[in-house]
Amino acid sequence: MSDKRNTFLFGAALAVAGAAVAADHLARSPQPATAPQPVAAAPAANPCAANPCSAAPCSANPCAAVPAAANPCSVAPCSASPCSAVPAAAAPCSVAPCSVAPCSVAPCSVAPCSVAPCSVAPCSVAPCSVGG
Amino acid sequence: MSIPLSSTPAATPPRLSPDTGVVLVVTALFVTLPLLIAGAVSPRQAVLFLIGGLMGAALYHGAFGFTGGWRRMVQERRGRAMRAQMLMVAAATVVFIPVLGGLVPEVRAVGALAPVGVSVLVGAAMFGLGMQLGGGCGSGTLFTVGGGSARMLLTLAFFCIGALAGSAHLPWWLTLPSIGTVDLGKTLGVPGAILATLAFLGAVAAVTAVIERREHGALERVPSPPRRGLARLVHGPWPLVGVGLALAGLNIATLFVAGHPWSVTYGFGLWAAKAADALGAGVAEWPFWAAGGNARALNASVLQDVTSVMNFGIILGAALAAALAGRFAPRAALPWGSALAAVVGGLLMGYGARLSFGCNIGALFSGIASGSLHGWLWFGAAFCGSLVGIRARRLFGME
Numbered sequence: 231m232s233d234k235r236n237t238f239l240f241g242a243a244l245a246v247a248g249a250a251v252a253a254d255h256l257a258r259s260p261q262p263a264t265a266p267q268p269v270a271a272a273p274a275a276n277p278c279a280a281n282p283c284s285a286a287p288c289s290a291n292p293c294a295a296v297p298a299a300a301n302p303c304s305v306a307p308c309s310a311s312p313c314s315a316v317p318a319a320a321a322p323c324s325v326a327p328c329s330v331a332p333c334s335v336a337p338c339s340v341a342p343c344s345v346a347p348c349s350v351a352p353c354s355v356a357p358c359s360v361g362g
Numbered sequence: 363m364s365i366p367l368s369s370t371p372a373a374t375p376p377r378l379s380p381d382t383g384v385v386l387v388v389t390a391l392f393v394t395l396p397l398l399i400a401g402a403v404s405p406r407q408a409v410l411f412l413i414g415g416l417m418g419a420a421l422y423h424g425a426f427g428f429t430g431g432w433r434r435m436v437q438e439r440r441g442r443a444m445r446a447q448m449l450m451v452a453a454a455t456v457v458f459i460p461v462l463g464g465l466v467p468e469v470r471a472v473g474a475l476a477p478v479g480v481s482v483l484v485g486a487a488m489f490g491l492g493m494q495l496g497g498g499c500g501s502g503t504l505f506t507v508g509g510g511s512a513r514m515l516l517t518l519a520f521f522c523i524g525a526l527a528g529s530a531h532l533p534w535w536l537t538l539p540s541i542g543t544v545d546l547g548k549t550l551g552v553p554g555a556i557l558a559t560l561a562f563l564g565a566v567a568a569v570t571a572v573i574e575r576r577e578h579g580a581l582e583r584v585p586s587p588p589r590r591g592l593a594r595l596v597h598g599p600w601p602l603v604g605v606g607l608a609l610a611g612l613n614i615a616t617l618f619v620a621g622h623p624w625s626v627t628y629g630f631g632l633w634a635a636k637a638a639d640a641l642g643a644g645v646a647e648w649p650f651w652a653a654g655g656n657a658r659a660l661n662a663s664v665l666q667d668v669t670s671v672m673n674f675g676i677i678l679g680a681a682l683a684a685a686l687a688g689r690f691a692p693r694a695a696l697p698w699g700s701a702l703a704a705v706v707g708g709l710l711m712g713y714g715a716r717l718s719f720g721c722n723i724g725a726l727f728s729g730i731a732s733g734s735l736h737g738w739l740w741f742g743a744a745f746c747g748s749l750v751g752i753r754a755r756r757l758f759g760m761e
Contacts, residue, residue, distance in 0.1 A: 251665065259402070
């Protein structure tokens with residue numbers, strides 16, 4: 231049989247959890263850009279003009295060689311590996327995200343799961359030639 | 363699991379008195395939240411939330427958990443629950459391995475693969491010990507929290523803290539010996555991997571049957587349900603084997619929709635990391651959370667994390683099932699010893715899950731079904747840890 235005090239406790243916990251989720255969502259959701267830059271306009275010759283290891287790594291587009299491929303920092307990063315020709319071959323969201331080489335299939339040779347992700351050179355002239 | 367695994371019904375159907383208020387509130391949430399999630403994130407994420415809801419209802423109505431099932435095998439020599447678990451993994455295996463092996467090109471998905479090493483061995487043993495103290499594994503903690511167990515709320519809180527601590531130390535653990543990822547689908551080929559996995563799962567089931575027959579003379583009879591048809595579907599209990607197959611189907615659905623198998627504990631670590639980061643702990647600078655997908659998850663809305671959204675669904679699905687069964691938030695005493703065990707168990711499970719790349723769901727269920735050898739290592743180590751945990755329960759005044 232249910233206990234009213236426990237039910238109240240769980241109602242309160244649900245309310246607190248709901249508020250925390252809402253606050254997190256509002257705080258962490260990307261704001262709509264005022265003047266969005268067309269992705270296709272990214273300079274393909276220098277795809278990594280921005281630094282993917284910076285505090286705002288998502289401002290870089292390591293896939294600019296294929297600018298329309300996807301944004302690795304999109305709202306649904308786990309939907310696929312945006313940089314590869316076989317998107318789902320990477321497992322950025324697997325239970326062991328760091329055990330696989332998310333970029334082994336291809337272009338984005340950054341090692342996002344390494345302890346020192348910036349030790350590879352995703353922004354080299356040939357970014358895709360670095361082993362992921 | 364802290365609630366009886368056998369879900370043994372009484373001879374006379376118990377009088378049902380669903381918790382109407384809770385049913386209404388949770389039903390309203392199941393109507394509105396998918397719409398909100400679809401709008402805020404994506405329809406796919408809303409579908410995953412609903413899959414989680416079905417998982418929660420199935421877990422609760424079947425009282426389907428690893429903790430109680432393993433303990434029952436050890437203490438009572440009854441293996442019905444373990445055999446249902448093996449059947450569940452087997453059912454997922456026959457779909458996972460071919461899909462992950464690329465035999466279904468339309469489906470792009472990745473498996474729960476992880477390295478076979480010391481971190482898995484130690485982490486899984488810690489997890490096994492912890493789950494006997496905490497009273498539930500990853501999914502067990504979620505569905506019992508959803509059912510309104512105050513004790514499991516304590517376990518969940520410390521599970522999250524333990525997972526955060528594990529994420530702080532994981533880089534060091536990964537420097538210890540490991541043979542790397544072993545994908546049976548690639549090593550043995552798809553047919554070979556399926557046959558080998560099914561053979562091992564069958565062997566485990568057979569061993570439980572032999573032990574049970576030796577102890578009791580016969581396998582346990584499945585008790586007849588207190589109600590049938592629609593009433594049973596709505597109010598439970600559901601048959602253990604049916605729930606195992608349903609969970610296999612839902613894990614397959616997760617693989618197809620999310621692109622990766624069902625996992626639970628990554629979300630716990632993420633929740634704690636977000637909370638710690640909000641408190642100024644600088645979690646974003648930790649190697650684990652500073653890199654790749656983990657950094658993106660930390661910096662993105664929690665609603666964008668597949669595991670978290672499914673966990674929310676599981677909790678609410680279990681809450682609805684518990685309310686329909688008239689058992690939501692039961693009155694229960696929480697002695698100090700039991701509360702302390704919940705704290706210690708939660709910490710051990712959280713830490714162990716991070717080291718071993720998941721829990722009974724992410725590592726054992728999804729790992730083995732994906733053809734990853736680490737799933738088998740996890741199973742063996744966690745069962746050994748569980749043996750210690752069953753003995754350690756007495757230290758906390760638990761049976």
